Amino acid sequence: MACHNKAHVYKGCRMGHGRRRDLEACKEVKFLQENNRRLRFLSKEECQTLINACDPHLRPIVICALNTGMRKSEFLNLKWDQVDLKHGFIFLDKTKNGERREIPINDTLRITFNGLLRRLDTPYVFYDPATGKPYQDVKRSFASACRRAKIQDFRFHDLRHTFASHLVMAGVDLTTVKELLGHKTLTMTLRYSHLHQAIKLKRWMCWIVCSDKNQLHKKCTIWRFSQMHKVCKLLKLFIMELRGVEPPTS
Structure with missing residues (x-):
């Protein structure tokens, strides 16, 4: 995607979509650094x-x-x-x-x-x-x-x-x-941090299954919508991690 964006910027400069004095400025355009980290592992x-x-x-x-x-x-x-x-x-x-x-x-x-x-x-x-x-x-x-x-x-x-x-x-x-x-x-090791989140979610889900229903109701009432949305997102990540594939970064 980043390479695609770069190509469009340079193409626009060549086709005259920028003024002549701006052509050299294209060389100074700073692009966001691509995330080239790769995490593939086996079950x-x-x-x-x-x-x-x-x-x-x-x-x-x-x-x-x-x-x-x-x-x-x-x-x-x-x-x-x-x-x-x-x-x-x-x-x-x-x-x-x-x-x-x-x-x-x-x-x-x-x-x-x-x-x-x-x-x-x-x-x-x-x-x-x-x-x-x-x-x-x-x-x-x-x-x-x-x-x-x-x-x-x-x-x-x-x-x-x-x-x-x-x-x-x-x-x-x-x-x-x-x-x-x-x-x-620790920066390099942080690529595995989302696995930590997945394991925490797994433990939370196990607690859901094993907990008393009345106690569960009390616990769940303190969760806000944004928090539940985060749990659903983590659950999706956890399912992808079980397949040994790194989920797409947002």
Whole structure:
């Protein structure tokens, strides 16, 4: 839409809809910044379908991404001396924001790590068996896995969004999610804030179902129309979130 508007402005200048002295002014027009944030994540069922569709070398990488939220460069270059299975943590020193990060290892990830073949000639956790060096990229094999799993419009980086989204929907606060993802500020993490609203709405709806009818009537009488409109809007967002698709921004 923004590009479309820009094209119309410049076209109008070229066709003479502006005075000659105003033509140069077109270059100074400031357009609103586009919201290019993308949030696509998988449901739990889709996650398992994707894992099952992965080639053997890709499967542990995808499991790692889904259970840690690490950036692709972080786990493709992950070394065994960064993995502490005894205490259950992954230690990342060279991160994008320059700050050390500790990521807990859950049971699924522990089983995955224990099942990997460790070679003495390479320090890397995920490596090409032919060279012993880490994979440069897994874009092609990941795209093939998505096709087999019939998952559309899903990029490798969206595994990171999936990790964060499921944390938020499980009730984890945004500050903790920020620390696990390695965001320098909370601004980037706020893209998941509408999921928090959806979960709050879900809990409110559960309260509606379980509450006493007389008590419910007393509670509902204090709600104004604008508040109920907000609840309906949140309910619509919640339904869309269950489908794993980011609702359109208003």
